[in-house]
Amino acid sequence: MRSNFNAGMLRHRLLCNRAYLAVPASLIGICFCLYSSLVLAEADNSEYLTDTPLEELLSKEVVTASRIAKQISDSPSAVSIVTAKDIQSYGYRTLAEIISSMRGLNTVSDHVYTYMSGRGFGRPGDYPGRVMLLIDGHQANDNLYNASYLSHDGILDTELIERVEYVSGPGSVSHGNGAFYGIINIVTKKGSDFDGAQLAVDAASHQTYKERITYGTQFDNGADILLSASTLRSQGRNLYFRDFDSPSTNFGVARNLDDEKNRRLFFKGHYEAWSLESAYVTRKKDDPAASYEADFNTHPSYMQDANGYVTLRHEDDISNQLKRALKIYYGQYNYSAEAIYSDGYYREKNTGRWWGTEAKFVYSGLDQHRLVYGLEYRNDYQQDFYLPSDDIEHSAYMVSAYIQDEYRLNDHWLLNAGIRADHGGHHAKNLSPRLAAIYSPTAAxxxxxxxxxxxxxxxxxxxxxxxxxxxxxxxxxxxxxxYAAELVFEYRPDSSSKWMSSLFHYTTKDLIKSEEVMSPAGAERFINVDRSKTRGIDFEYDKQWSKSSRLKASYAWQLATDDHDKWLANSPKHLAKLNIAHGLFGNRLHAGIEVQYVGSRLTEARDRLSGYTLTNLTLHSTTLIKNTTISASVKNLFNQRYSVPAPTFYLPDRFVQDKSNVWFQLSYDFK
Structure with a gap:
């Protein structure tokens, strides 16, 4: 038997065997040849990465906070947005990279999974995370661990993302269970955004290769479809862990144990009032650091994930004053893991299945009021863990009703009040209220x-x-x-700039944490033990000088402590981000530079890790060859050495992260 959850806490998702797409290696080399002749290229009239005017961005409608489209200025929370142009400008290849660029958010990796923290809370290895992840309004967390998948285990290629919206603060009125410290909603592109086929090939450090083919179009009758498939494989590195540095464990070197493979499929279709969306990902990743006391540097040692969903929506106007949105969805998640222990071989498989439906209405028939109300039902009909010692089978459900009223008192005041009731058994009953007021003394x-x-x-x-x-x-x-209180200031001095600041105070009760129990000796279980509070302030500034020049900067100070006023682990007090995009050589080349500072923080063993600064550089061009985009990124440009806190189910209390690495991409549009 193993102590400390052993391999049992390992998690899995089935990996289906499919053939890899074959891509000639010669295509990768084209990237280098094209850049050598960059200055000879002539600029064309295509849309550049930073072309979206800030005024247009500020007027974009967000759907996260209340499940109804509204302008950012009318949202009762602080809203940050990363657009498709930002994703291309700064070379974001995973959702984790996007999230790490956003105000007050941070991610860490244990070489298998990536974990997100927000509002000062980010316990290492904490699968739920407590910031809800949505894809086009559909909850993307699984029903076993309630985890968000942010790296190559994520369900979307970043090239399919139109924008990512982050709304800080609780969102339980609109989204119920799990919308704890904030909501991230990914809005995917439409078929018309591609208007044909696109083929992309990538090559990166550590023998990493990726291929993607996407097709999208809008038909004459208005129907819109988007199809995409991709595959990635990476050999990884031989990683060194000082805690295993002894002759019996290969002097701390995990050899050939960083391999990763994934495959993704995505479909999105829309016709008149109907829309259908489906996504699927499989990912297999080696575990180089021997989690849950597995034997170090042994094969097999891996975790696999398979995650997918299908959602069908119908939206129409019942009358001029009443809108209706109906949705039904299905999701599935599979996990498996294998590891070697001194007393034998371990294998685990876990399965989750769920479905749900929702009816939502928006009524504007009352003068100066807009009512949003609805019902939702979710059935987690399969939550199964198949362990060598036992098979555990469970199910759950949740019935919810919510109502929200937006009252436009006058030109300067907007009041927002809502409440949601959730019922899913004795320990899943809850009433979630929300009160907000927006005061606009001037248009700015x-x-x-x-x-x-x-x-x-x-x-x-x-x-x-x-x-x-x-x-x-x-x-x-x-x-x-x-229980959260926030005060947000937004100032728009002109159409090209925006200032935002928020003050916040959160009190969290009955946090769930694993603790050692008296009997049996050495065993652990989850209990409601912790209480924490977070207070802080953050700032964000956005400025666009021209179509090809833009700056975004943010800073967050946050102090998260437990009920003994001790500083929480993996909770940096300071987070600062700077992003600059600028056109060069008459906009024939575009450069995006990103600088991120993460302050010092504690490991779970209460050791302090030093803060660090990362610099990332991306160059891209859309004009060198017709219908072709070439991109090159260097992550950790100055080869900064830094460590992040490790989860408690690993022997090390910290993990050294990647040094400098490069990523090249070439994509061609068939139009």
């Missing part, structure tokens, strides 16, 4: 004040997973609660 200034609560019920892994000897289940775990 908005002041927003809000108070809200949110909850997160214990997930299936926390409640039911157990082998009876190293981890003990507790089906009576209570829900976590957060």
């Amino acid at each position: 200034l908005d002041i927003k004040a809000s108070y809200a609560t949110a909850f997160r019920k214990a997930n299936a892994y926390e409640k039911y997973y157990g082998d009876g000897s190293t981890i003990i289940p507790d089906s009576h775990l209570d829900k976590e609660m957060v």
Whole structure:
């Protein structure tokens, strides 16, 4: 038997065997040849990466906070957006890279999974994360661990993303369970954004290669479809871990244990009032650091994930004053893992299945009011863990009703009040209220004040997973609660710039954490033990000088402590980000430079890790060859050596992260 959750806490998702797409290696080399002749190219009239005027960006409608489209200035929360142009400008290849660029957010990797933190809370290895992830309004978290998948295990290629919206603060009125510290909504592109086929090939450090083919179009009858498939493979590196530095464990070197493979499929279709969307990803990743006390530097040692969903929507106007949106969805998640222990071979497979439906209405028939109300039902009909010691099978459900009223008092005041009731059994009952007021003394200034609560019920892994000897289940775990107050200032001095600042205070109760129990000796279980509070302030500035020159900067100070006023692990007090995009050589070449500072923080062992500064550089051109985009990125440009806190299910308390690495991409549009 293993201690500390052993391999049992390992997680999996089935990997389906499919053939890789074959891509001639010669295509990769084209990137280098094209750049050598860059200055000879003539500029054309194509749209550049930073062409979106800031005024247009500020007037974009967000759907995250209330599930109804609204302008950013009318949202009761602070809203940050990363656009498709930003993604191309700064060479973001994963959702984790996008999130790490956003105000007050941070990610860390344990060489298998990537974990997100927000509002000062980001316990290492904490699968739920507590910032809800949506894709076109569909919740992307699985139903076993409630985890978000942010790296190459994520369900979307970044080239399919139109924008990413981050709304800080609780969102339980609109989204219920899990919308704890904020909501991230990914808005995907339409077929008309591609208007034909696109083929892309990538090559990167550590023998990493990726191929993608995408087709999108809009037909004469208005129907729009988007299809995409991609595959990635990476050999990785031989990684060194000082905690295993002994002759019996290969002097701390995990050899040939950083391999990664994934495959993705995506479909999106829209016709009149109907829309259908489906996505699927499989990912297999070696575990070089021997989690859960597995034997170090042994094969096999990996985790696999398969994640997918299908959602069907119908939206129409019942009358001029009443809009209706109906949705039904299905999701599935599979996980498997294999590892070697001194007393034998370990294998685990876990499966999650769920479906749900929602009916939402928007009524504007009352003078100066807009009512949003609806019903939602979710059935997690399969939450199964198949362990060598036992098979654990469970299910759950959630019934929800919500209503929200936006009251336009006058030209200067907008009031927002809402409440949601969720019922999913004894420990999943909750009422989530929200109150907000927006004061606009001038057209350029908005002041927003809000108070809200949110909850997160214990997930299936926390409640039911157990082998009876190293981890003990507790089906009576209570829900976590957060009580949040925020004050937001937004100032737009002109059409090309925006200032934003927010003050916040969060109190979180009944946080779920694993603790050692008295009997059996050495075993652990999840309990409601922690209480924390976070207070802080953040700033964001956005400026666009021209179609090819833009700057975005943000800074966050946050102090997260437990009920003994001790600083929480993996909670940097300072986060600063700077992004600059600029056209060069008459806009024949575009450069994007990104600088991120992450302050010092504690490991779970209470050791302090130094802060660090990362610089990333991306160059891209859309004009060298017709219908062709060439991009090259250098991540960690100055080869900064830094470490991040490790989860408690690893022997090391910190992991050294990647040094400088490069990524090249060539894409061609068939039009």
